[in-house]
Amino acid sequence: MLLLDAGDSLINDHYPAKSSDGESSIAAYNFLGYDALAIGSLDLTLLNVVTMTQRLSEAEFPVLSANVRAAGVEDLLAEPYTIVERGGHQIAILGLTDAADLEGWTIDDPLTTAKEWVPVLQEQAGIVIVLSHAGVDVDKVIAAEVPGIDIIISGRGAATDIHTASETGTMLFHADSPSQHQAGRTVGAAYLNFDRAGRLIGHEWRKYILSEDIEDHQETRNWVIEADNKWR
Amino acid sequence: MTNASEQEGKRLTGAKRDLLLGLGGLLLFVLLGLGVIAASDPGGTGFSILCSGPKGKQSLDLTILHTNDTWGYLSVCGG
Numbered sequence: 001m002l003l004l005d006a007g008d009s010l011i012n013d014h015y016p017a018k019s020s021d022g023e024s025s026i027a028a029y030n031f032l033g034y035d036a037l038a039i040g041s042l043d044l045t046l047l048n049v050v051t052m053t054q055r056l057s058e059a060e061f062p063v064l065s066a067n068v069r070a071a072g073v074e075d076l077l078a079e080p081y082t083i084v085e086r087g088g089h090q091i092a093i094l095g096l097t098d099a100a101d102l103e104g105w106t107i108d109d110p111l112t113t114a115k116e117w118v119p120v121l122q123e124q125a126g127i128v129i130v131l132s133h134a135g136v137d138v139d140k141v142i143a144a145e146v147p148g149i150d151i152i153i154s155g156r157g158a159a160t161d162i163h164t165a166s167e168t169g170t171m172l173f174h175a176d177s178p179s180q181h182q183a184g185r186t187v188g189a190a191y192l193n194f195d196r197a198g199r200l201i202g203h204e205w206r207k208y209i210l211s212e213d214i215e216d217h218q219e220t221r222n223w224v225i226e227a228d229n230k231w232r
Numbered sequence: 233m234t235n236a237s238e239q240e241g242k243r244l245t246g247a248k249r250d251l252l253l254g255l256g257g258l259l260l261f262v263l264l265g266l267g268v269i270a271a272s273d274p275g276g277t278g279f280s281i282l283c284s285g286p287k288g289k290q291s292l293d294l295t296i297l298h299t300n301d302t303w304g305y306l307s308v309c310g311g
Contacts, residue, residue, distance in 0.1 A: 006300035017304025025304040040301070087292040127292075133300070156299030176300055184302030193291040224306045 002084070006155030006174075007040030007097065007133025010055060011047060013180070016231030023058065024231045030060045036082055036093050038157065039065040040133040041100040043044035044109050048103060052077065063130060064095020066117050080117060080230055083125055089198055092125035095119070096132040097113060098143075098156055110134035111142055118148045126198030129153060136160045136174050144169040150200050151190070153164070159186075162205045171200070177205055185210050 007028075010022035011215045017025045022043070030036060037059070039052075047055065049070045056078055064221050066080030081094040094117050096110040114130060121128050132139050136157035142150055143165035154174040155161070163172040176189030186207050193202035 001295045001297065004296060004298045005302065006298060009299065009302040010304055012303035012305075014303065014305055016306065022304060024306065026304060042303070067301075079239075081254070086294055087287050088303075089292050091294075129296075151296070153296065153298045153300075173298060174300070175298055176302075178301045178303060184299065184305040186299075188296075188298045190296040192294045192296065194294065196289045196291050198292075227306060 002035045002086070002091075002093075002129075002131075004035060004093070004131055004153050005029065005037045006131055006153050007038040008042040008155060009037065009040070009184075010043045012042065012183070016228055022047055022055050024227050026055050026058045026221075026228065030058075031137050032218070034061045034106070035084060036062045036064055036131055037067055038095040038131040038155065039063060039078060039097045041098045041102060044068065044097070044100075044102050044105050044107075049077075062093070062095075064093065065097045065100075066095055066098045066109055067113040069106045069108075071104050071106050073106075081121060089127055089194065090125040091127040091129060092121035092123060093129045093131050096130060096134045098134050098138070102125050110138055111145065113151070114142045114146045118146050122148045127151075128192060136163075136172070139172055139174075140165065143168060146170075150194075150198075151192070153188075161207065169200075170231040171203060173205055 010025045021091040044052065053180070062082040063078050064081060065078045066076065068077045071073065072076055076094065081092055084091050084093065094114070096113060097107055099107050101110055110132065116198040118128060128149050130142065130149050131153050134142065134218045136154050138161060139152050139154040143149065144167045147168050149168070149170045152170060152172040154172050157174070157177070159172070160172070160174040164170070165172070173188050173190050174184035178184070184208050188205065188207050191204040192200060195201050
């Protein structure tokens, strides 16, 4: 299994993320065992370079973006990709951030970035996943124009659920469109079948909407209560 | 002389025939053997000799759970 987040999940207008500058969010994802997180432009809008660098150092999982740099800096802010192994298969996960004109940051075009990095990843892994906060409309273009991507996990923009690019066969999954006071309520679940060569041969996708009807996981609930007390 | 030459020619022709038959039999034996190996061990090394795909890899059932734009919210009801 992989647990992934497609960005804009560090901070916004609610506690404790707001009062902790996203520290509670990284701690929560460490607790939940996320395998990778992409950086979104909202994260960069509300957190400066020093704080973002601090958050990245606290993460026990890869925080990814192949197209973000601090202004005037040549090196990428974060790791561009990570390679994980599941069932004997090497899986590359590339991170993309939505293009935005933000003071203090330089963000390269995500489509151009994908075209540059996917061939590199194909040499290292049989399965390629793009974890993208570029926005579902941009992600559909990436799916159509960049061969070699098996799956795009998409963030930002209107919820699309599932999309397949006819040009390449790349599948795109998009779980949630948040609104004020309602975020983090939807989890997408992709059940995928790959053959021995790493070719996607079957899939099923559904989304789960979290609500009070779902019984709390007690350990997680206790963790959330402690986090709220710690950082509020 | 003629009879000896003819007999020699026939002997050589027969030898070639025997050689070809022997090689053909050997080839048939090898092919049958590979077929037996393949049929008896479809997921193993022997079968992979005949089939495409990375040696030793199995198919993969992968579940991806994914979230986006959670904004750091820890409560699904907001906050």
